[in-house]
Amino acid sequence: MSLHLIDYVVLVLYFGFVLGIGWFLRKNVSSSSDFLTSSHSLPLWITSLAFLAANMGALEMIGMCGSGAKYGMMTSHFYWIGAIPAMLFVGVFMMPFYYGSKARSVPEYLKLRFDEKTRGFNALTFAVMTILASGISMYALGILLQSIFGWSFTLSVLASAGIVLAYTYLGGLSSAIYNEVLQFFLIVVGFAPLAILSVQKAGGWSGISQRLQPAMTSSWRYVAEPGQNPMNVEWFGLIMGLGFVLSFGYWCTNYLVVQRAMAARSMTDARNTPVVGAFPKMIIPFVVIVPGVAAAALAAMGSGYALPTKNGGPDYDKVLFSLMGQFYPSGMLGVGLTALVASFMSGMAGNVTAFNTVWTYDIYQGYIRKHAPDSHYLWMGRMATVFGTAFSVAAAYLAQSFNNMMDYLQLIFGFVNAPLFATFLLGMFWKRTTGHGAFAGLVTGTAAALTTFGLTTAEGKGGFLGVIHEFRSAMAQNFWVAINAWLVCMAVSVVVSLMTKPKQDSELVGLVYGVTPHQAEESVWYRRPATLALVAAFICVLLNFVFF
Amino acid sequence: MLDLRKPAGWFFGALGVLLTATGLMAQFTAPLLDMNLNLYFGIFSIVFGGIFLWLSRRA
Numbered sequence: 001m002s003l004h005l006i007d008y009v010v011l012v013l014y015f016g017f018v019l020g021i022g023w024f025l026r027k028n029v030s031s032s033s034d035f036l037t038s039s040h041s042l043p044l045w046i047t048s049l050a051f052l053a054a055n056m057g058a059l060e061m062i063g064m065c066g067s068g069a070k071y072g073m074m075t076s077h078f079y080w081i082g083a084i085p086a087m088l089f090v091g092v093f094m095m096p097f098y099y100g101s102k103a104r105s106v107p108e109y110l111k112l113r114f115d116e117k118t119r120g121f122n123a124l125t126f127a128v129m130t131i132l133a134s135g136i137s138m139y140a141l142g143i144l145l146q147s148i149f150g151w152s153f154t155l156s157v158l159a160s161a162g163i164v165l166a167y168t169y170l171g172g173l174s175s176a177i178y179n180e181v182l183q184f185f186l187i188v189v190g191f192a193p194l195a196i197l198s199v200q201k202a203g204g205w206s207g208i209s210q211r212l213q214p215a216m217t218s219s220w221r222y223v224a225e226p227g228q229n230p231m232n233v234e235w236f237g238l239i240m241g242l243g244f245v246l247s248f249g250y251w252c253t254n255y256l257v258v259q260r261a262m263a264a265r266s267m268t269d270a271r272n273t274p275v276v277g278a279f280p281k282m283i284i285p286f287v288v289i290v291p292g293v294a295a296a297a298l299a300a301m302g303s304g305y306a307l308p309t310k311n312g313g314p315d316y317d318k319v320l321f322s323l324m325g326q327f328y329p330s331g332m333l334g335v336g337l338t339a340l341v342a343s344f345m346s347g348m349a350g351n352v353t354a355f356n357t358v359w360t361y362d363i364y365q366g367y368i369r370k371h372a373p374d375s376h377y378l379w380m381g382r383m384a385t386v387f388g389t390a391f392s393v394a395a396a397y398l399a400q401s402f403n404n405m406m407d408y409l410q411l412i413f414g415f416v417n418a419p420l421f422a423t424f425l426l427g428m429f430w431k432r433t434t435g436h437g438a439f440a441g442l443v444t445g446t447a448a449a450l451t452t453f454g455l456t457t458a459e460g461k462g463g464f465l466g467v468i469h470e471f472r473s474a475m476a477q478n479f480w481v482a483i484n485a486w487l488v489c490m491a492v493s494v495v496v497s498l499m500t501k502p503k504q505d506s507e508l509v510g511l512v513y514g515v516t517p518h519q520a521e522e523s524v525w526y527r528r529p530a531t532l533a534l535v536a537a538f539i540c541v542l543l544n545f546v547f548f
Numbered sequence: 549m550l551d552l553r554k555p556a557g558w559f560f561g562a563l564g565v566l567l568t569a570t571g572l573m574a575q576f577t578a579p580l581l582d583m584n585l586n587l588y589f590g591i592f593s594i595v596f597g598g599i600f601l602w603l604s605r606r607a
Contacts, residue, residue: 006570010563017559024550046552178552185556189596193589201580298580305580329576331567331586 001148001325007334014338015163017182022167022175032377035172036357037104038263042174046181047269048276050260053180056187057347058340059140061288066316068292069307071230072216073547076285081243084278084540086251088533091274094252096519097428099262099270101510106255107362113427113511115435121442123362125416126255127355131388134351135395141344142396148337157396164349165389169382173263176349183342190339191287197327198294201303208297216296219547232473241479245486249421256354268522271529278536282543295319348392356384411453418482419445419489426493431505431512437497445489452484551607557600564593
């Protein structure tokens with residue numbers, strides 16, 4: 001991959017626009033809510049694309065393309081099963097309570113619905129997780145810039161942190177969201193040619209199907225038995241673990257994405273944000289996974305292309321770069337690399353803007369200084385942006401020193417996230433759930449995740465408490481860790497709730513289904529969240545059949 | 549508030565002009581590529597940016 005002046009010009013052009021957007025939006029920030037939550041001011045098309053883009057970091061792009069080459073079309077489960085149902089659910093059923101409760105953040109919803117300790121638990125774990133996630137993103141970007149442009153790790157990390165800090169400090173959440181949307185278009189436009197060219201070179205979809213094992217081009221046909229499919233998972237773990245617990249736990253309770261929907265102008269727009277976002281989300285596999293599948297086919301057909309290798313085996317993390325090197329000339333290469341760098345940065349900005357809100361409203365205003373004037377919280381939000389970015393840089397260096405840190409962190413995220421969905425499900429749909437029940441469920445659910453991991457093993461991971469079961473793949477193990485955490489959280493929350501005193505119905509209006517008046521339906525069908533969700537669900541089912 | 553369609557339109561427009569010019573003037577290639585990708589992408593990007601600008605003018 002050799003770069004020319006034009007590639008650098010594209011990179012500079014993009015970051016010029018990114019900083020310019022921050023500069024223009026600074027005039028819109030006059031209160032803490034303008035800065036931290038965009039004051040419910042953004043149009044639907046922007047919030048729905050940001051909802052997608054906040055999650056579509058570069059690690060995902062690189063990882064999904066690699067998974068396409070490794071597991072084939074089964075990777076699409078991460079979208080069609082692992083995202084769409086949860087996105088539709090959060091829009092249709094949960095957003096009325098997030099948006100309608102007037103809570104400014106997910107932890108604040110927990111405070112209104114349950115109590116202070118449940119909020120504190122969620123706010124603290126979320127704050128730590130976002131900083132670490134942002135640090136990991138920054139670390140990966142540093143490595144990428146180092147290997148492609150030859151910049152030093154320190155320069156790469158500081159330069160990217162500086163740009164992210166500049167535009168989030170100036171324009172706050174709106175600036176982060178605008179740039180996420182711009183990055184989304186750049187990713188799709190910049191990688192669509194790679195998908196088209198690689199599939200075409202591999203002889204179209206029929207050519208790919210002929211050259212690969214049938215399990216590589218089907219998403220469902222081989223999931224009855226774990227040994228038959230490349231992921232080594234079975235249908236129950238896949239549907240319950242990925243499709244239900246992990247995916248709903250992420251899309252429905254993670255403030256990073258929910259924050260984007262809460263920035264919408266009206267209740268209908270907030271509910272439609274994830275639903276409308278589900279449409280482009282369904283198409284993303286064709287841009288990110290299909291090139292990986294095509295790469296596997298190209299390697300099998302002796303076209304001169306070979307999968308990149310490391311220690312004698314295929315290095316799937318490099319598939320995307322090797323494809324870019326084979327198909328993109330200088331110029332287009334600059335577009336692809338800029339899209340990747342951009343998605344790293346918008347991932348960091350997403351984390352930083354979620355962190356500064358939770359820090360300012362849930363931790364600082366909640367526990368440190370309760371009754372200050374708004375201008376003070378605006379100042380604190382800006383300071384949180386600065387030290388959030390600084391912590392991320394520190395986390396990036398931590399990740400550099402401990403190679404396996406990323407693996408462990410992802411595991412820890414799973415431990416904390418998996419039980420959360422049970423807490424929200426009970427909290428929003430069963431008015432009898434109490435604060436003590438929710439808190440006990442969360443703590444025991446997290447412990448159950450840890451125990452499951454400690455008692456099972458897969459690919460040499462886990463089993464530190466003794467081995468009672470061995471999974472065929474780490475992915476299957478992750479799914480079951482999540483399932484157990486969810487079940488335990490659910491059961492403990494129900495039992496403890498039944499033994500403790502619930503809140504009065506009057507305190508739960510706007511927070512719980514059944515005691516909250518229904519929102520009036522929109523007059524036109526295409527503005528109704530439930531109708532749109534049905535259309536999206538139909539298309540999603542259709543896609544699953546086409547690639548069955 | 550700033551209409552995002554404007555900066556998006558100008559960005560993709562400028563990107564398109566840059567790549568079209570590169571496609572016309574330079575002969576960059578890639579091992580498995582057999583077309584002038586920079587030129588085609590450049591033209592597409594100009595149109596794409598133009599659509600954003602047109603939409604922002606209509607609003």
